[in-house]
Amino acid sequence: MPTPSFNAVDTLWVLIATGLVLLMTPALALFYGGLVRTKNILNTMMMSVGALGVVGIVWALAGYSLAFAPGGAWLGGLDHLGLRGVGLDLRRDTTIPQLLFFAYQGTFAVITAALISGAIVERMKYTAYLLFIALWSLVVYAPVAHWVWGGGWLGTLGVLDFAGGTVVHITAGSAAAVAAVMVGRRRSHGRQAFLPHNVPMMLTGASLLWFGWLGFNGGSALAVNGIAVQAAVNTILAPMATLATWMAIDAARTGRTTAVGAGTAIVVGLVAITPACGFVSPASALAIGAIAALPCYYAILKRAGTRLDDSLDVLGAHGTGGVTGALLTGVFAQKAWGGTDGLIAGHAEQVWKQAVAVGATVVWTVAGTWLLLTIVNALVGTRASGKDEASGLDVSEHGEEGYTDGEGAILVLASTVAPSSVAAHAAAPRLSEEAA
């Protein structure tokens, strides 16, 4: 094979795809934000937005190197620490600059960490959360990305994960379950109903996630070619099948189709097709989408009756969907569609390879997440106080409200920003007194 040379069209597509995946994190903020209560919307959205800053920087300084610099079977090297040597030279085996490949992969690292937040919304201290996801992206995400995509042992084994079913969704889903247990249930969990405060916002988020996912999956071809087209079209088809199946189950079970269910179905379909999209036929994509609806629907339904406060069902949607997608990739993959032949094409061992990847990823993620949360809890404490949890984390963690009409807000005319309410009380002049 000749050495690949720079290709402007490929580079342009991956540039656009990077923008598309970048958009998915704010889209996730809308998705999650709509599902929580009014008093926690900013905190919930900031858990996604904050990841753009914190995880993005960690990725540039060290994460990229640990995942993608030449290294061993278990971890990448240190050659690219601080982006050393990451420039306009081509990324190996591609026709695009490594600098762009780094940024594209960075957007994956960011959204993976942000996905976990759905399990611990409405009760985790924000500083502890940021510290946790920064460490998590190094200790859990970067190694698994290396195993599958960076020349590590799962890639060598022949595991198929086109765009991150294992790397992104199984890691996020299993980390979410651990985090929900370790941070603990919301104090009124099981006694009080927590209803979504803005379903239209959640649906807007789901729609934008779908849009961005075309870059997530289609861009993972890292070129403009048949595989990119196939991956993008499969990313359109699979969620359609999930959506239709989900609505059918909804209707059969309760007589009605729900909007929150539809938004969830879109995400589940996207998750399930992510590992498979570059390896299966469009008809298989429809099948994968439809099949994935079943375990996820019932996982989410069952979870609601348990003591596990995985508040926004990250385990049910991303964990269950990720595992289903990873295994079905081993079932439906075809050489003719860019993969290696799977179960249906007569090679059952591909399913076992996929299962090994699932198992190893879950074990590593659960252990790493447990360790990191134990450390973070010892350092700064992971849990917000009962008082802050009751009045909402928007005010306690961010000093803002998502929806305020300004009634009862008195302008503080101090030149320096008061660090606390007590200081403001003592130092700040009050407009109302002048008015009175």
Next chain:
Amino acid sequence: MKLIVAVIRPECLNGVLESLYRAEVRGLTVSKVQGHGGEVEHVENYRGTTVKVDLQQKVRLEIGVSEPFVQRTIDAIVAGARTGDVGDGKIFVLPVEKVVRIRTGEEDVAAVTPVGEAKA
């Protein structure tokens, strides 16, 4: 007959409704209100704008009850709404001159007694 007006924390509403239900107090009105009861105001920042938020979100309950129900209603509200911090709210008990149940025209004690129960 008394009208019991209680101002409580919004996050305590569920607990109060639960304990009122257990005390067999039925029939009430709930409204969202803003108020100030001596608690420390919190500071919010929006870019360059810093504000102290003096008015807190509260929930007001209005419950018309007959005399035997006054104390148990008060107890139920206190049980559900007390956190021990400043800002838990107040309960006001007001005399009531007359009550009319619109559907039947029943008056006074009969009007505040839940349907199907012996008149106290």
